[in-house]
Amino acid sequence: MEFSHNDNNNNNNLPLTKFESMLKTNHVLFFDSEEFENIIHHYLNQGKIALAKKAIKLGLDQHPSSINLRLFKVEVFIFEDKLLEADSLLNELYTLDPMNEEIYIQKANIFSKKDEHQQAIDVLKKALQLTEDVVDLYSLIGMEYLFLDQFEDAKVYFMKCLESDSNDYSALYNVIYCFEFLKQHEEAITYLNLFLDSNPYCEVAWHQLGKQYFTLKDYNKALTSFDFAIISDDTFVGAYLERGKVLEKLKRYEDAIENYTITLKLDEPTSFALLRIGNCYEKLQNNDLAIQFYDRTVHEDPLLDKGWIAITKFYNKKGNSQKALYYINRAINIDAENVIYWKLYSQINQRLKFYEEAERGFKKTLELGNYELNTWLSRGDLLIKLGEPQAAVYNFEQTLEFYPENVEIEYRLAGLYFCLNENDKGIFHLKNAIKQNEEYSFIIEELFPEVAKKILVKSILSSIQ
Numbered sequence: 001m002e003f004s005h006n007d008n009n010n011n012n013n014l015p016l017t018k019f020e021s022m023l024k025t026n027h028v029l030f031f032d033s034e035e036f037e038n039i040i041h042h043y044l045n046q047g048k049i050a051l052a053k054k055a056i057k058l059g060l061d062q063h064p065s066s067i068n069l070r071l072f073k074v075e076v077f078i079f080e081d082k083l084l085e086a087d088s089l090l091n092e093l094y095t096l097d098p099m100n101e102e103i104y105i106q107k108a109n110i111f112s113k114k115d116e117h118q119q120a121i122d123v124l125k126k127a128l129q130l131t132e133d134v135v136d137l138y139s140l141i142g143m144e145y146l147f148l149d150q151f152e153d154a155k156v157y158f159m160k161c162l163e164s165d166s167n168d169y170s171a172l173y174n175v176i177y178c179f180e181f182l183k184q185h186e187e188a189i190t191y192l193n194l195f196l197d198s199n200p201y202c203e204v205a206w207h208q209l210g211k212q213y214f215t216l217k218d219y220n221k222a223l224t225s226f227d228f229a230i231i232s233d234d235t236f237v238g239a240y241l242e243r244g245k246v247l248e249k250l251k252r253y254e255d256a257i258e259n260y261t262i263t264l265k266l267d268e269p270t271s272f273a274l275l276r277i278g279n280c281y282e283k284l285q286n287n288d289l290a291i292q293f294y295d296r297t298v299h300e301d302p303l304l305d306k307g308w309i310a311i312t313k314f315y316n317k318k319g320n321s322q323k324a325l326y327y328i329n330r331a332i333n334i335d336a337e338n339v340i341y342w343k344l345y346s347q348i349n350q351r352l353k354f355y356e357e358a359e360r361g362f363k364k365t366l367e368l369g370n371y372e373l374n375t376w377l378s379r380g381d382l383l384i385k386l387g388e389p390q391a392a393v394y395n396f397e398q399t400l401e402f403y404p405e406n407v408e409i410e411y412r413l414a415g416l417y418f419c420l421n422e423n424d425k426g427i428f429h430l431k432n433a434i435k436q437n438e439e440y441s442f443i444i445e446e447l448f449p450e451v452a453k454k455i456l457v458k459s460i461l462s463s464i465q
Helices: 011-023 033-045 049-062 067-079 083-096 101-113 117-128 135-147 151-164 169-181 185-198 203-215 219-232 237-249 253-266 271-283 287-300 305-317 321-334 339-351 355-367 373-385 389-402 407-419 423-436 438-447 455-462
Strands: none
Touching (some): 011 033, 033 067, 049 067, 067 083, 067 101, 101 135, 135 151, 169 185, 169 203, 271 305, 305 321, 305 339, 339 355, 339 373, 355 373, 373 389, 373 407, 389 407, 407 423, 407 438, 423 438, 438 455
C-alpha cells in the first residue's frame, strides 16, 4: 500500500498519520510489520532518510525478526555508503532466508556501488530464478551491462523488459540508446517497426522511429513517423519539436514555425522552440519577427549560449557590428567562461578596428583552452599591429609548441626577430620557413613591409625566386 502525497486524513494514510503523531509525543504505539514497511517505503520515496531510519528502528523494536524491515535497514546502509555494515547484515539474512530475491538484489546493489558490475550481474541472474516478477530484475541487469559498456547484452535485457511490459518506456528509451551508441540505426528502425506492429498507438515508439530516420536524413519517413506520434498523442510536445526540425531541413519554414508555435501553447515556452522560430523567420527574411523571437529566447533562458550566438550573428550578417557587440557583451556578462562568446567578441572588435579589445578577446579565448591555430595567428597579428613585437614573439613561440614547424608561424617569427634586430634568429626562422614552403613568403611583405626592404632579407628571399 502506498500513501498519498496530498492527503494524510483518509483511511489509507491512517498509519502514516498515526506514526507522525506518535513522533510528536512520548507515547509508543503499536503497528504491524506491514504498516511499518509502508511507512518506511513512503519516507524512502520522499527522500526523508532520517524519518525512514526512525521508522526502521521502531519497527525492529516491535518486530525484531522481520526480514523485510531489516532489508530496509540494508537499503539505508547502502544509501549512506556503509557497505560493510550492509554486507554483514545481508549475510545474516541469507542464512535465515536464502530464497529471498530481495537479498540478492541488495547484494547486487553493493557490488554495483563498488563498481563490481559483473558480480552484480551474476547475483541478479541468480535472483531471476527465485521470482516470477522478473521485469525489475531485467532492468537492473540491463543497467549493469550499461555500466560495463556492454551494449549488446544491455539491449537484450531491456528488450526482455518490453516483452513483459510494452508500456515500460524507460526500457524502450534504453533499447534505443543502445542501438544509437552502436550506430545501429537501421536495426533500430527494424526493431521499432516490429514493436509498433503490436503497439500501433505508442507515441514514444513513433517518436523514436522518427529520430532514427532523421539521423539517416530520410526526412520524409521521419515526418510520417512524427505525424503518427502526434496522432497517437496530440499533446506530445517532443513530436512537434522534432517535426519542426524535419520541416526546417525540407525548407518548409512556415510549417516548421506552425509546429514550434503549437509547443508554446501546449506547455511553458522553451528556449529551443523560440530560437528555432527566430531562425525560421530569419530564413524567410522576416527580420523583425526573427529578432523578436531571438530576444524572447535570451529572455527565457539567459544561459542558453545558442540564443546569444544567434542574435549576435544576426546583427553581424546585417553589418550592424555595434549591435552585435552590444549583445555579445551582454552574453559575456552572464557567462565570462564561454569560449565562443570571446571568439565572436574578438572578431567583432577587429571588424570595428578596436584592436586592443580584439587582442584581449583572443587572449581570453586561449586562456580558456581554445588552441585553434587561427586564434593564435589572429592574436599574434594584432600584437604586431599594436606595435608589441616582443609579446607577439612570445605568442608565436607558444604556438609552435602546439603546431611545430608550422610555416605561417615561422615566417611571422622571422619577421618579428628582424624587427627586433635579432638577425641570427630571424635568418634561422626565415630559412626554416622557406625550406617548408616558399609560397608563404608573401607574409613578410604583408606584415613586415620594413623588414622586406632590408638587404639581408631581400637576399634570402631572392634565392627562392
